[in-house]
Amino acid sequence: xxxxxxxxxxxGKMIRGHSRADEHRAVLAEIVEIADRSKxxxxxxxxxxxxxxxxxxxxxSIVYQAFLQLAEVAPLATIAGNHDNxxxxxxxxxxxxxxxxxxxxxxxxxxDGGVVSITADDTPVDIAMLPFVSQRSxxxxxxxxxxxxxxxxxxxxxxxxxxxxxxxxxxxxxxxNLVVGHAFVQGGATGGGExxxxxxxxxxxxxxxxxxxxxxxxxxxLHRAQKVxxxxxxxxxxxxxxxxxxxxxxxxxxxxxxxxxxxxxxVSPAELSAGRSLxxxxxxxxxxxxxxxxxxxxxxxxxxxxxxxAGLADEIRELLGDGVVDVMVERVDxxxxxxxxxxxRTPHExxxxxxxxxxxxxxxxxxxxxxxxxxxxxxxxAEPTPQKSPT
Numbered sequence: 001x002x003x004x005x006x007x008x009x010x011x012g013k014m015i016r017g018h019s020r021a022d023e024h025r026a027v028l029a030e031i032v033e034i035a036d037r038s039k040x041x042x043x044x045x046x047x048x049x050x051x052x053x054x055x056x057x058x059x060x061s062i063v064y065q066a067f068l069q070l071a072e073v074a075p076l077a078t079i080a081g082n083h084d085n086x087x088x089x090x091x092x093x094x095x096x097x098x099x100x101x102x103x104x105x106x107x108x109x110x111x112d113g114g115v116v117s118i119t120a121d122d123t124p125v126d127i128a129m130l131p132f133v134s135q136r137s138x139x140x141x142x143x144x145x146x147x148x149x150x151x152x153x154x155x156x157x158x159x160x161x162x163x164x165x166x167x168x169x170x171x172x173x174x175x176x177n178l179v180v181g182h183a184f185v186q187g188g189a190t191g192g193g194e195x196x197x198x199x200x201x202x203x204x205x206x207x208x209x210x211x212x213x214x215x216x217x218x219x220x221x222l223h224r225a226q227k228v229x230x231x232x233x234x235x236x237x238x239x240x241x242x243x244x245x246x247x248x249x250x251x252x253x254x255x256x257x258x259x260x261x262x263x264x265x266x267v268s269p270a271e272l273s274a275g276r277s278l279x280x281x282x283x284x285x286x287x288x289x290x291x292x293x294x295x296x297x298x299x300x301x302x303x304x305x306x307x308x309x310a311g312l313a314d315e316i317r318e319l320l321g322d323g324v325v326d327v328m329v330e331r332v333d334x335x336x337x338x339x340x341x342x343x344x345r346t347p348h349e350x351x352x353x354x355x356x357x358x359x360x361x362x363x364x365x366x367x368x369x370x371x372x373x374x375x376x377x378x379x380x381x382a383e384p385t386p387q388k389s390p391t
Contacts, residue, residue: 001041001042001120001121001123001125001176001258001259001260002038002039002040002041002042002121002256002257002258002259003040003041003042003043003044003178003216003218003255003256003257003258003259004031004034004035004038004040004042004043004044004074004254004255004256004257004270005044005046005216005218005235005237005254005255005256005257006031006043006044006045006046006237006240006254006255007045007046007047007048007081007182007218007219007220007221007236007237007238007239008046008047008048008081008220008221008222008223008238008239008240008243009024009028009045009048009049009050009063009066009239009240010048010050010051010083010239010241010243011024011049011050011051011055011059011062011063012050012051012052012055012056012058012059013051013241013243014051015278015299015325016325016326018299018325020241020275020276021058021059021062023241023274023275023276024062024241024275025062026274026275027240027241027252027272027274027275028062028066028069028240029066029069029274030272030273030274031066031070031240031254031272032066032069032070032073034254034256034270034272035070035073035074036073038256038270040073040074040256041074041075041120041121041123042074042075042076042077042118042120042125043070043071043073043074043075043076043077044076044077044078044127044178044180044218045067045076045077045078045079045220046078046079046081046180046181046182046218046219046220046221046237047078047079047080047081047082047084047131047132047181047182047220047221048081048082048083048084048182048220048221049063049078049080049081049083049084049089050063050083050084050085051083052083053083053084053085053088054085055085055088064092064096067096067099067101068099068101071099071100071101074100074120075100075101075102075118075120076100076101076102077101077102077104077116077127077129077180078101078102078103078104078180079103079104079105079129079130079131079132079180079181079182079220080103080104080105080106080131080132080182081131081132081182081220081221082132082134082182082221084105084132086105086106086131087105089103089105090105090106093105102116102129104129104131105131106131107130107131107133107163108129109166110128110166110167110169110170113129114128114129114130114166114167115127115128115129115167115170116129117175120176123175123176123259123260123261124174124175124176124261125175125176125177125178126170126171126172126175126176126177126178127178127179127180128164128167128168128171128177128178128179128180128214129167129180129181130163130164130167130179130180130181130182130183131181131182132182132183132221133160133163133183135156135203156203156204156205157204157205157206157209160183160205160209161205161206161209164179164181164205164209164210164211165209165211167179168210168211168213168214171213171214173261173262174261175261176215176216176259176260176261177213177214177215178214178215178216178217178218178259179210179214179216179217179218180218181217181218181219181220182219182220182221183203183205183219183221184203184204184205184221184222185204185205185206185207185210185219185228185234186204186205186206186207187207187228187229187230188219188221188222188224188226188228188236189222189224189226190222190223190224190246207228207229207230207232207234208230210230210232210234211232212231212232214232214233215233215259215260215261215262215263215264215265216232216233216235216257216259216265216267217232217233217234217235218235218237218255218257219234219235219236219237220236220237221236222236222238223238223239223243223244223247223250224236224238224247224250225237225238225250225251225252225253225255225269226238227267233264233265233267235255235257235267237253237254237255238250238252238253239252240252240254240272240274240275241272241275242275242276242277242278244278245278245280245301245326247278248277248278248279248280251271252271252272252275253269253270253271253272254269254270254272255267255268255269255270256268256269256270276297276298276299276323277296277298277299278298278299278301279295279298279299279300279301280300280301280302280303281295281300281301281302281303282302282303282304282305282330283303283304283305284304284305284306285304285306285312285315285316285319288302288304288316288319288320289319291320292319292320292321295320295321295323297323298323299323299325300320300323300324300325300326301325301326301328302316302320302324302326302327302328303328303329303330304316304327304328304329304330305330306329307329307360308329308360309360309364309365310364310365312327312329313327347369347373348366348369348370348373351366351369352366
C-alpha cells in the first residue's frame with residue numbers, strides 16, 4: 001500500500017500581520033494533486049492543523065475543505081497537535097467521519113479509537129494514533145492505556161513509552177503497522193518556527209519508545225523534514241510552507257511511503273512549490289535597491305547596514321514593495337558603546353552621544369529633540385487663571 005504523510009499545516013498563520021490564507025489554499029491543493037497523481041491508498045495528517053486553538057472561520061473552512069478533497073482520493077487519518085483545540089476538533093470529528101476522515105483529538109486506548117484498522121489495496125493496516133499529550137494530560141493518558149494509576153510521579157518520557165507500548169501491543173507481522181503521532185522525539189532537529197515551550201527536555205520522547213514493530217512512524221511537530229535515527233522508520237515530513245524565517249533555507253515536502261507487511265518502508269519526498277518563500281536580505285539602501293527586480297513575491301526580512309534615521313523602514317517598504325515584513329538596522333562597525341559622562345554636559349550633548357552610539361544619523365531628530373526640550377523647560381506662557389471674586 002502507498003501512504004501520503006503531511007503535517008503542521010498551521011492554517012491561520014500570519015506573518016507580521018499579513019494573511020497567508022491564499023498560500024495555504026494553494027499548497028493544500030498541491031497536496032491533493034500529489035495524492036491523486038501518486039495513487040495513494042491512505043493519507044495521514046500528523047497534527048497542528050491550525051495555528052491557534054481558536055481558529056477563524058476562514059481557517060476552519062480551508063482545513064475542512066482540504067480534508068474532504070483529500071478524502072476523495074483516499075481515506076484520511078488525522079490527529080490534534082499542540083496548536084490545536086482538542087475539544088473543538090472532537091466536536092467536528094463525527095461529521096468528518098461521514099466523509100472518510102478519521103480524526104482523533106485526544107489520546108485513547110486501543111479499543112476506544114486509539115488504534116484504527118483499515119484495508120488498503122487488499123492490505124490490512126493498523127494505525128496507532130497519538131495526538132499531542134501535554135504534561136498535564138500524560139497521567140490521565142497513561143491511566144487510559146493501563147487501567148491503573150501510579151502512586152509515584154514519573155517523567156513524561158516514561159509515561160509516553162507506556163502509552164506507545166499499549167497502542168502498539170496489537171501490531172502483528174501480517175499487517176502494515178503505522179504510528180501517527182505529534183511529539184518531540186529525541187534526535188530530531190527543529191525547523192525554526194515551532195513553539196519552544198514544547199521542545200524542551202520535559203516534552204521529549206526517546207526514539208526507542210517506538211520499538212521495532214512499526215513499519216513507519218509518521219510524526220508531526222518539527223517543521224524540518226527529516227528521518228530520526230532509529231531502527232524503525234521514524235520520519236517528520238515538516239510543514240508545507242516556510243512558516244518562520246528560521247525555515248527560509250528549507251525545501252518543503254510531503255512523504256510518499258510504500259509499505260508491505262514485514263518490509264522496511266520506502267520513503268520518497270514529494271517537493272512542494274506553492275506558497276511564498278521567506279528570504280533575508282542585507283545591505284545599504286543602494287545595495288538593496290539593486291536587488292529589487294530579483295525578489296519575486298518572497299516575504300522579506302531586510303537588514304539595513306547603514307545609519308538609522310527616521311522614516312528608513314517606510315523608505316525600504318516603498319523601495320521593495322509589500323513583501324517586506326520586517327526591517328532591522330544593523331550596526332555598521334564593531335564600536336562598543338562607552339559609558340556616558342553626565343556631569344557638566346547638556347541634555348543636547350547627551351542626546352547627540354546616544355545617537356552616535358546607536359549609529360543614527362538624522363538631523364531632524366536633533367532638531368526635534370531641541371524643540372521638545374525647549375517646550376518642557378520654557379516658562380509657562382499660558383494666561384493666568386482668573387481669581388474668583390470674594391462673595
